[in-house]
Amino acid sequence: MEKPARYIGCEDGASTDIYKPDATSWLLTYPDTYEIGLPNQGLQILYELLNERHDAFAERSYAPWTDMEAQMRSNDLPLFSVDTHRPAAEFDILAFNLSAELVYTNVLNCIDLAGLAVRASERHDGDPLIGAGGHCAYNPEPLADFIDFFVMGDGEEVIAEITTTVGEWRKSGKPSGSRENVLRALGQIAGVYVPSMYEATYDGAKLTGVQPKHPDVPTSVQKRTVADLADWPYPRNQLVPLTEVVHDRLNVEIFRGCTRGCRFCQAGMITRPVRERPASQVREMISKGLERTGYDEVSLTSLSTADFSNIEEVVTDTIEEPGTCGRVSVALPSLRVDAFTVGVAAQVSRARRTGLTFAPEAGSWRMRQIINKLITEEDLYEAVRSAYSQGWHRMKLYFLTGLPSEMDEDTLAIADLAENCVAIGQQYTKKASVTVSLGGFVPKPHTPFQWFGQNEPAELRRKVDLLRERLRRNKRVHLKWHSPEATTAEGITSRGDRRIGPVIEHVWRQGGTFQEWSEHFDLRLWEEAMSASELDIEWYVDRHRDENEVLPWDHIHAGLHKDFLWQDWQDALAGFGLEDCRWTPCYDCGACTEYGIEHVVASPVPPNGGSQGTGQDLTTGHVVPVDLRPRAAVRGT
Amino acid sequence: MRLRIRFSKMGKVRFVGHRDVARIVERALRRCGVPITYSQGFSPRARMSFGLALPTCYESEAEYLDVPLDPDSIVDGQIACTGWGQGKLHNPQQMQAALSEALPTGFDVVALTVEPKGGRSLQETVVSCGWKFDILGAVTQEVEEAIERALASSEIETERKKKNELVRENIRYGVYDLRMDGESERGPIVVAELSAKPRVIRPSELVDVLAPGAEMGIARRTHQWIEHDGQRQEPLMLSKSLQLKEYS
Numbered sequence A: 001m002e003k004p005a006r007y008i009g010c011e012d013g014a015s016t017d018i019y020k021p022d023a024t025s026w027l028l029t030y031p032d033t034y035e036i037g038l039p040n041q042g043l044q045i046l047y048e049l050l051n052e053r054h055d056a057f058a059e060r061s062y063a064p065w066t067d068m069e070a071q072m073r074s075n076d077l078p079l080f081s082v083d084t085h086r087p088a089a090e091f092d093i094l095a096f097n098l099s100a101e102l103v104y105t106n107v108l109n110c111i112d113l114a115g116l117a118v119r120a121s122e123r124h125d126g127d128p129l130i131g132a133g134g135h136c137a138y139n140p141e142p143l144a145d146f147i148d149f150f151v152m153g154d155g156e157e158v159i160a161e162i163t164t165t166v167g168e169w170r171k172s173g174k175p176s177g178s179r180e181n182v183l184r185a186l187g188q189i190a191g192v193y194v195p196s197m198y199e200a201t202y203d204g205a206k207l208t209g210v211q212p213k214h215p216d217v218p219t220s221v222q223k224r225t226v227a228d229l230a231d232w233p234y235p236r237n238q239l240v241p242l243t244e245v246v247h248d249r250l251n252v253e254i255f256r257g258c259t260r261g262c263r264f265c266q267a268g269m270i271t272r273p274v275r276e277r278p279a280s281q282v283r284e285m286i287s288k289g290l291e292r293t294g295y296d297e298v299s300l301t302s303l304s305t306a307d308f309s310n311i312e313e314v315v316t317d318t319i320e321e322p323g324t325c326g327r328v329s330v331a332l333p334s335l336r337v338d339a340f341t342v343g344v345a346a347q348v349s350r351a352r353r354t355g356l357t358f359a360p361e362a363g364s365w366r367m368r369q370i371i372n373k374l375i376t377e378e379d380l381y382e383a384v385r386s387a388y389s390q391g392w393h394r395m396k397l398y399f400l401t402g403l404p405s406e407m408d409e410d411t412l413a414i415a416d417l418a419e420n421c422v423a424i425g426q427q428y429t430k431k432a433s434v435t436v437s438l439g440g441f442v443p444k445p446h447t448p449f450q451w452f453g454q455n456e457p458a459e460l461r462r463k464v465d466l467l468r469e470r471l472r473r474n475k476r477v478h479l480k481w482h483s484p485e486a487t488t489a490e491g492i493t494s495r496g497d498r499r500i501g502p503v504i505e506h507v508w509r510q511g512g513t514f515q516e517w518s519e520h521f522d523l524r525l526w527e528e529a530m531s532a533s534e535l536d537i538e539w540y541v542d543r544h545r546d547e548n549e550v551l552p553w554d555h556i557h558a559g560l561h562k563d564f565l566w567q568d569w570q571d572a573l574a575g576f577g578l579e580d581c582r583w584t585p586c587y588d589c590g591a592c593t594e595y596g597i598e599h600v601v602a603s604p605v606p607p608n609g610g611s612q613g614t615g616q617d618l619t620t621g622h623v624v625p626v627d628l629r630p631r632a633a634v635r636g637t
Numbered sequence B: 001m002r003l004r005i006r007f008s009k010m011g012k013v014r015f016v017g018h019r020d021v022a023r024i025v026e027r028a029l030r031r032c033g034v035p036i037t038y039s040q041g042f043s044p045r046a047r048m049s050f051g052l053a054l055p056t057c058y059e060s061e062a063e064y065l066d067v068p069l070d071p072d073s074i075v076d077g078q079i080a081c082t083g084w085g086q087g088k089l090h091n092p093q094q095m096q097a098a099l100s101e102a103l104p105t106g107f108d109v110v111a112l113t114v115e116p117k118g119g120r121s122l123q124e125t126v127v128s129c130g131w132k133f134d135i136l137g138a139v140t141q142e143v144e145e146a147i148e149r150a151l152a153s154s155e156i157e158t159e160r161k162k163k164n165e166l167v168r169e170n171i172r173y174g175v176y177d178l179r180m181d182g183e184s185e186r187g188p189i190v191v192a193e194l195s196a197k198p199r200v201i202r203p204s205e206l207v208d209v210l211a212p213g214a215e216m217g218i219a220r221r222t223h224q225w226i227e228h229d230g231q232r233q234e235p236l237m238l239s240k241s242l243q244l245k246e247y248s
Helices: A041-052 A066-074 A101-113 A158-171 A178-186 A266-270 A279-293 A311-320 A342-348 A365-370 A377-389 A408-426 A457-471 A484-494 A498-509 A523-532 A537-542 A562-574 B011-015 B018-032 B092-102 B140-152 B203-210
Strands: A024-030 A056-062 A093-097 A129-133 A149-151 A198-203 A206-212 A250-253 A297-301 A329-331 A357-361 A394-401 A433-440 A477-481 B002-009 B058-068 B078-080 B107-115 B126-135 B157-162 B165-170 B175-183 B188-195 B216-228 B231-233
Touching (some): A024 A041, A024 A158, A041 A056, A041 A093, A066 A101, A093 A101, A101 A484, A101 A498, A129 A178, A149 A158, A158 A178, A279 A297, A279 A311, A279 B018, A297 A311, A311 A329, A329 A342, A342 A377, A357 A377, A365 A408, A377 A408, A394 A408, A394 A457, A408 A433, A408 A457, A408 A477, A433 A457, A457 A484, A484 A523, A523 A537, B018 B058, B058 B126, B092 B107, B126 B175, B140 B175, B140 B188, B140 B203, B188 B203, B203 B216
Parallel strands (some): A024 A056, A129 A149, A250 A297, A297 A329, A357 A394, A394 A433, A433 A477
Antiparallel strands (some): A198 A206, B002 B058, B002 B107, B157 B165, B175 B188
């Protein structure tokens, strides 16, 4: 069997002797391999918070790899926790983290391996409740048939209410008919969505709405947001795995939420507002974390790390922390190029150099205006120059293709950018190279692009080929691309409605697990499943939606007003940019005003100056000026 | 100067692979502030050299590791810690305790010395290993007879896969000791001393000889032997009789 260490737990930081006979038991399950799932910060935060409670405890499990699954099935072994190897069905709650759509078939597989019916309606009163949270939960409908309850938004607070409600059910002995009652009670907790309490109605192919079946169930489900990250310095004891995992380092979340307003980015829309962790707390979490774990690398995580107030000072302090003997590497994921200065590069490179990834996302300035990623070519070249001058030989540039109104000249501009970066690098090193990673764009719910019809796989393939041909002779630009076929399957699940449930089940029943893994992905399974359900891929994936269309997630709220998103979509098509509201007046997207919360940002100005952190006046400073359109401050709700 | 460390690997952590063990040990060394040294280059790594690699899924009470130390850090035979251990002065016993504490459950440092660098590496000098393993569901009587036959014969023929090719080999030359040692709940227990030169003979190779068709239960390395002035000895003698913690 491959990598048996992923099934043994034993991590430093794992809770041992966690069993509490009278407490509500959670099995937190990541529906992908241990290596991918273990570092997940959301899961680790909930694990720790639940185990601090007297009325709850939590263990973890991960999707067993196919070799282990075969062994488990042939030996009648159920899904188990890695902490104590207890069977999944002995827990009160099986809670899944949904960070990507292509793991949905793994969710079904895990429920099945637990020995439970995959359809919620077929499960028995005493069976564990199946919960799910994470970014993909914001369109819960494709999984509505299988999941008992979804949680929207930050989990830190809502887990307490769920624990209490489920605890009462547990104390009652879970008698016949009680499942319906506990689900009804869960549905009344803010942030919790119980799909069986709602009914989807259609007019032909068209969805007409998702309505509650009972008067005490909310018409719209509101997300949960923790107002201040300072109250939640978790995980305090990050798990240190015994076997190598992705992001195998100390990870410290420095802020949550992002208001840069990139229009393709679901995370940046649903996690608003920006909540910075106090710099002193960041420093303490870094020092204590490094000392406790023995790691020599720390990643400062967020959606746009360089936007953290005083980021350079935090990086410097980390590197100068005496306990690390000057040998700590600082990884800055999600780095905006307009904030990666020589200063930051020099600091970061003082220890072992980490990989550098920049995400211009689009090749042409016109395209970047449309997606509201307002970084100029000069910003990128300056960042790249900073990196090469500080000793890096290669870097990765991340781009999307298949964006709204994208033309071939926009796609080809990616090659120009990459080649220019290499040319800059060659001034510093003969070994200079660039890896271009190209992803196919999948429109996501709760974003301004949610109305956009995704490019068909053939069109994405054509664009990939266009770039391949263009870069064929350039040995210093390596092109990697994401499968256009997988992008299609992601599109089906991303904006699907309840009718996609049977499609997911069909793919799973045909053995389609681990669809995120190219060696297991098979588009034919999805095509067969769609036609078995008499559903049209084009209608779900490639079709543009209009303003009046009822979207499958309209009853789920991330605070954002639908008319704000629509207006932003119209502005995108018109090439208008939108300012970052953490440093400029509020344009009332709804994320703060709906919930009476606001940004928690230490610095009143962008760390790197300028209206978008570029240090440049974008209204006049560029050959193709961007028009930053001020928004009316008040908007009807 | 260097630290020579002998550690055990028992219970569930037997499933951790060799490369992962190196990472685990490196983190523990840093947590304790051991004044380790680093390789040069673009991506400096902590210097460490292990004895013979232990196959994944095997337990051990005799894993060895040499860690070169910053020469300035030795003060009167004590180790002046750096980094997270800055200010601490540890004698070998204290360092042994600190490292055991810093290692995950299942790993324990069972002996530790500070000694001059130099000499041949552990990997070069280990000539044989002691092993203890049980055989799942095998009949004790039959295994006993098979051992007798094997030792009486000049041939112990085994099969193993080498680059997708089945290789047959007589390993009698490398079987120095082979005997029964009672029974576990899984089956009869066998102890063996097997050659490490020219290649490491694994206990699993013997299972087919001793109980054809049966599977090995849990195997444990008990010793790594080196030769010194014609004497067989262990790289680190245990200071007191080894009280191994058992982990389930």
